Amino acid sequence: MSTSLAEGSTPVADAEHGWIRYWPMLWPPIIATIIITTVWESITVYFDIPPYFIPSPSRIFEAFWAAPGTLLWHSGITLLEAIIGCIIGSFLGALLGTGFAYSSLLARGLLPFVIAANTIPVVAIAPIIILWFGHGIESKIAVTTFLCFFPLALNMMKGLQSYDRVIMDVFHVAAASPLQRFFKMRLPSALPYIFVGIKINVSFSIIGAIVAEFVQADRGLGFVIMTTYRNLNMPRLWAALAISALIGMVFFALVSLVERMVIPWHSSMRTES
Amino acid sequence: MSISVTKLSSNGVLRGGVSFRNLSVVFPGHVNHPPVQALDHVSLEVRPREFVSLIGPSGCGKSTMLRVISDLITPTGGIALVDGEPPRKARLARDIGFVFQDAALLEWRSILDNVLLPLEIAGVPARERESRSRELIELVGLNGFEAARPRQLSGGMRQRASIARALSTRPRVLLMDEPFGAVDQITRDRLNMELVQITEKTNATVLFVTHSISEAVLLSDRVVVMSPRPGRILSVIDINLPRPRSLATRDDPHYTELIKFGAAELERGFARNEH
Numbered sequence: 001m002s003t004s005l006a007e008g009s010t011p012v013a014d015a016e017h018g019w020i021r022y023w024p025m026l027w028p029p030i031i032a033t034i035i036i037t038t039v040w041e042s043i044t045v046y047f048d049i050p051p052y053f054i055p056s057p058s059r060i061f062e063a064f065w066a067a068p069g070t071l072l073w074h075s076g077i078t079l080l081e082a083i084i085g086c087i088i089g090s091f092l093g094a095l096l097g098t099g100f101a102y103s104s105l106l107a108r109g110l111l112p113f114v115i116a117a118n119t120i121p122v123v124a125i126a127p128i129i130i131l132w133f134g135h136g137i138e139s140k141i142a143v144t145t146f147l148c149f150f151p152l153a154l155n156m157m158k159g160l161q162s163y164d165r166v167i168m169d170v171f172h173v174a175a176a177s178p179l180q181r182f183f184k185m186r187l188p189s190a191l192p193y194i195f196v197g198i199k200i201n202v203s204f205s206i207i208g209a210i211v212a213e214f215v216q217a218d219r220g221l222g223f224v225i226m227t228t229y230r231n232l233n234m235p236r237l238w239a240a241l242a243i244s245a246l247i248g249m250v251f252f253a254l255v256s257l258v259e260r261m262v263i264p265w266h267s268s269m270r271t272e273s
Numbered sequence: 274m275s276i277s278v279t280k281l282s283s284n285g286v287l288r289g290g291v292s293f294r295n296l297s298v299v300f301p302g303h304v305n306h307p308p309v310q311a312l313d314h315v316s317l318e319v320r321p322r323e324f325v326s327l328i329g330p331s332g333c334g335k336s337t338m339l340r341v342i343s344d345l346i347t348p349t350g351g352i353a354l355v356d357g358e359p360p361r362k363a364r365l366a367r368d369i370g371f372v373f374q375d376a377a378l379l380e381w382r383s384i385l386d387n388v389l390l391p392l393e394i395a396g397v398p399a400r401e402r403e404s405r406s407r408e409l410i411e412l413v414g415l416n417g418f419e420a421a422r423p424r425q426l427s428g429g430m431r432q433r434a435s436i437a438r439a440l441s442t443r444p445r446v447l448l449m450d451e452p453f454g455a456v457d458q459i460t461r462d463r464l465n466m467e468l469v470q471i472t473e474k475t476n477a478t479v480l481f482v483t484h485s486i487s488e489a490v491l492l493s494d495r496v497v498v499m500s501p502r503p504g505r506i507l508s509v510i511d512i513n514l515p516r517p518r519s520l521a522t523r524d525d526p527h528y529t530e531l532i533k534f535g536a537a538e539l540e541r542g543f544a545r546n547e548h
Binding site for chain 2: 164166167169170171172173174175176177180184185188191263265266
């Protein structure tokens with residue numbers, strides 16, 4: 001045996017479990033949240049800032065608590081649009097990205113259009129998409145899909161091209177089929193890139209859904225923001241903003257969790273001390 | 274251990290012979306880069322189960338010879354054969370094993386799953402490929418590390434796993450391209466001794482590319498000294514040291530003589546390179 005050659009220890013599962021393990025990662029944002037809210041609250045009270053200008057955190061919470069069910073129902077609508085659009089857009093983007101990775105002709109022909117379309121502001125394209133897809137939830141999903149298409153197309157292409165050339169030779173010598181190369185080598189190599197794309201899409205999908213609701217809707221967080229603004233019910237508007245931010249955070253955390261489970265081998269997953 | 278399988282063709286002849294006949298490889302040039310003659314009319318016959326080392330300065334085409342035999346490169350002139358058949362046929366029959374300088378393990382797979390990868394690609398049933406891989410892991414001295422990830426192992430251990438992977442399909446020909454070029458000297462010496470034992474058990478023909486003349490002499494039946502620009506064979510040295518080779522081989526005065534002779538030949542190759 002040649003255990004002396006081993007650099008690290010043998011693979012043993014982490015001894016530490018449960019919340020204690022995550023405490024070093026959890027306490028800084030918790031403390032920061034407490035400090036920021038306290039300072040914010042104190043400033044608004046001390047300088048007597050009018051609530052329509054900057055409402056205090058307690059005012060925002062009051063606005064939410066006045067009708068928590070309605071706000072949550074609207075949030076649910078937005079979340080639904082965001083998730084469905086994120087899934088469809090990411091999937092279609094990944095599909096085109098795969099095409100780009102395998103055909104340089106396709107990439108050369110279509111990539112300029114993809115990049116150009118990517119720079120179109122969502123506020124400009126949303127009215128057109130709503131015109132096409134109608135006033136219901138479908139048009140909001142379509143706007144979100146549009147936004148979520150590009151990050152995955154670009155990252156999928158890059159990811160599928162990022163494989164190790166020597167490993168490709170290993171697969172060649174082993175007489176692997178193109179499908180085996182894809183599923184056993186190129187796709188796993190692309191996973192870190194795919195997660196980068198999905199994480200971008202988490203934010204994009206919520207922005208896309210809210211902007212689409214802004215243009216035209218009778219429900220959703222974008223609709224709430226629009227109507228509260230017209231009525232100058234600013235604390236309620238801030239509450240809607242807080243919820244959308246919270247949704248984005250939870251969504252992002254979920255994706256990060258899945259990432260940790262799917263690619264624990266990747267260097268980006270190593271915890272730094 | 275059931276690894277000691279001698280591959281015989283249907284008429285009972287030993288398999289694993291490799292032929293290079295007038296082999297030429299020219300890499301096409303680009304703008305400002307003239308074409309490179311990597312191999313220029315190289316001929317070499319390697320007998321079944323022979324251990325042949327290819328040694329020479331960078332650019333002498335020694336790695337190119339391995340890449341031709343493994344069907345990674347198509348020669349521009351002449352032919353290369355494995356048991357009288359084109360390399361492509363040997364490759365598709367999974368009769369070629371290749372150990373690269375880089376271990377090139379899949380970091381998302383355990384060591385066991387890395388070793389059994391070629392068998393998985395070949396469609397060997399799960400139970401069979403696993404038991405075969407466990408044998409190989411034992412052969413290369415990695416028992417206990419089946420579940421480890423490549424990242425958790427040292428460079429020497431990763432290269433052991435890569436050797437086990439190359440042997441998994443019981444190839445007739447094992448190609449090794451500076452497999453120990455990136456490990457430290459102490460590990461390298463130990464891996465050399467283990468390679469002696471591994472190749473004796475597997476009965477594969479070995480083509481071994483190296484920069485180290487002592488490594489080449491220790492392991493080989495013949496050492497092929499090459500010179501660069503264009504890549505040619507300068508001389509072929511018979512290593513008539515007794516087998517099995519062991520640590521004692523290094524105390525053999527003839528071993529030192531052969532190294533001196535080989536080093537002088539190698540120097541000739543460098544000298545030709547200078548002007």
